[in-house]
Amino acid sequence: xxxxxxxxxxxxxxxxxxxxxxxxxxxxxxxxxxxxxxxxxxxxxxxxxxxxxxxxxxxxxxxxxxxxxxxxxxxxxxxxxxxxxxxxxxxxxxxxxxxxxxxxxxxxxxxxxxxxxxxxxxxxxxxxxxxxxxxxxxxxxxxxxxxxxxxxxxxxxxxxxxxxxxxxxxxxxxxxxxxxxxxxxxxxxxxxxxxxxxxxxxxxxxxxxxxxxxxxxxxxxxxxxxxxxxxxxxxxxxxxxxxxxxxxxxxxxxxxxxxxxxxxxxxxxxxxxxxxxxxxxxxxxxxxxxxxxxxxxxxxxxxxxxxxxxxxxxxxxxxxxxxxxxxxxxxxxxxxx
Numbered sequence: 001x002x003x004x005x006x007x008x009x010x011x012x013x014x015x016x017x018x019x020x021x022x023x024x025x026x027x028x029x030x031x032x033x034x035x036x037x038x039x040x041x042x043x044x045x046x047x048x049x050x051x052x053x054x055x056x057x058x059x060x061x062x063x064x065x066x067x068x069x070x071x072x073x074x075x076x077x078x079x080x081x082x083x084x085x086x087x088x089x090x091x092x093x094x095x096x097x098x099x100x101x102x103x104x105x106x107x108x109x110x111x112x113x114x115x116x117x118x119x120x121x122x123x124x125x126x127x128x129x130x131x132x133x134x135x136x137x138x139x140x141x142x143x144x145x146x147x148x149x150x151x152x153x154x155x156x157x158x159x160x161x162x163x164x165x166x167x168x169x170x171x172x173x174x175x176x177x178x179x180x181x182x183x184x185x186x187x188x189x190x191x192x193x194x195x196x197x198x199x200x201x202x203x204x205x206x207x208x209x210x211x212x213x214x215x216x217x218x219x220x221x222x223x224x225x226x227x228x229x230x231x232x233x234x235x236x237x238x239x240x241x242x243x244x245x246x247x248x249x250x251x252x253x254x255x256x257x258x259x260x261x262x263x264x265x266x267x268x269x270x271x272x273x274x275x276x277x278x279x280x281x282x283x284x285x286x287x288x289x290x291x292x293x294x295x296x297x298x299x300x301x302x303x304x305x306x307x308x309x310x311x312x313x314x315x316x317x318x319x320x321x322x323x324x325x326x327x328x329x330x331x332x333x334x335x336x337x
Contacts, residue, residue, distance in 0.1 A: 022257060022269045022281040023337040024302070030066030030332040032059050035325060038305050040080035040122070040248070041332075043294040047105065050294065051081040051090075052305050054330065058092055060108060063296060063303060066332065070108045075101050080123040082132050084147035091132050091145070093120035100134060100143075102150045112150050116143035122174075126167045129187045135162025135174065142174070144190055154190045158183045164207035164248060166216070173216060173231065175204035182207075182216065182229065196234030201225040206249030206260055213275035219246035219260045226260060226270060228278060237276050242268040243283060250295035250302070257281060261304055263291035267335060286333055302335040 036055020043050050043063060050063040051072075058072040058081060077096030083105060084090070092101045093116075100114040100123070118138025125132050125147060132145040133156070142156035160176030160183065172187050180202045184194040198204055198218060206219030209231065218227040224244050228237040243262025250259045258278075260268040267284040289306035296303065308329035312322040 021271070022284070024267070024269060024284050024335050025337075026284065026286060027301070027334045027336040028066075030061060030334065031328075032061065032066075032068065032305075032330045032332060033328065034059065034330060035327050036330075037325065038292075038307065038330065039078070040292050041294040041303055041305050042081040042083065043296050043303065044083055044085070044105070045296050045298045046085070049105070050303055050332070051083075052332065053078040053080065053092070061332065063299075063301070063334075066334075072101065072103050072108050072110070074110065079121045082123040082125045084125050084127075084130070084132065086127075087130075087148045089147055089150070091123060091125075091147075093123040093134050095119050095121060095137075098136075098138070100132070100145065114145060114150055114152060116145070116152060117141050117155065121161075122163055122165060124165050124167065124172075126172065126187045128167070128170060131187055133165070133172065133187070135165065137161040142185075144187070156185050156190045156192065158185065158192055163205045164219075166207055166209040168209050168211060168231065169214075173207065173209065175207050175218060177203055177205060180204065182218065182234070194234065196229060198227055198229070198236065200236055200239045201227050205247045208249040208251040208258055210251055210253065210256075210272060212253065213272070215272070215275060217249055217251060217258045217270075219249045221246055224262070226258065226268070226278075228276075238278065240270060240278060240280065245291055247291035248293050250293060252295060252297075252300060255300070259293065259295060259302060261286070261291055261293040261302075263289055265290060267293070267302065267304070284335055286335065287331075290333055299336070304333045304335065306331060306333065 039053040117136030120134040122135040160179040163175040165174035182196040201220035202222035208217040216229040243266035245263030256272040265288040269281040290304040308326040
């Protein structure tokens with residue numbers, strides 16, 4: 001065998017071993033009935049419920065067996081789901097009607113609809129202030145809702161389109177997709193404290209956080225990258241290539257793994273060796289369109305939603321082919337070790 005061939009084989013074997021470093025793989029798929037678009041996935045790890053945005057409703061399934069528990073109806077253009085367990089309240093961001101549905105997580109019945117800013121997208125809960133926040137793309141701000149009463153208590157004037165957010169150390173960090181920066185605000189006073197430019201990449205969507213090292217992990221779509229940022233100073237530590245079409249990120253503090261779900265059909269995974277050192281743990285092949293996910297801290301599994309697409313000829317000569325979701329193809333992928 002020639003030295004060149006020997007070196008090539010060694011490289012291939014090293015690459016295969018490297019790509020399987022995390023140990024994660026697609027374990028199973030849960031088919032979910034119904035049609036329509038999809039977006040965020042939220043898990044209630046304690047109650048063993050997985051919430052799936054699905055067109056004009058939210059499907060709720062058991063994450064351990066995929067069985068459908070029920071649906072939350074009448075959520076036009078739903079993007080995300082947030083939970084405030086101490087009040088037994090859940091919330092959905094309904095992008096097409098500029099409202100948030102407050103529901104009972106036990107019965108899945110609507111309690112009230114709340115008027116918020118225009119085009120609510122990402123939604124999340126801060127246990128410290130007992131408030132729910134919606135990132136409003138149409139009005140370029142963030143609405144703050146009292147999780148107990150369901151009343152809007154104020155607005156955060158970020159002047160940008162918020163995507164993913166993390167609540168940490170009494171502050172909220174939120175990606176501004178159109179400004180290529182991370183905004184930091186006080187969830188109590190609703191005052192914007194800092195703007196951290198990302199610089200090395202654009203269009204930030206997914207965001208995760210390590211409380212121990214105080215590092216933000218930012219998934220950017222333009223020149224797809226993971227950007228590691230010091231949450232205190234905003235200093236960029238480094239950046240690494242990821243899959244195309246990232247939309248969500250998660251962090252496992254036990255294994256020190258960072259996950260990025262990407263619509264090209266990969267789950268990019270990185271290992272945090274120290275606050276300033278990272279290595280690619282290998283991407284997991286998922287399915288095209290699987291751009292959002294939920295990480296379950298109990299089982300350490302990752303759940304991703306997606307569907308199959310059908311391409312039709314352009315409506316006009318020279319136009320783009322039209323894409324539609326294949327009926328009854330909505331599915332949840334379960335990725336585990």
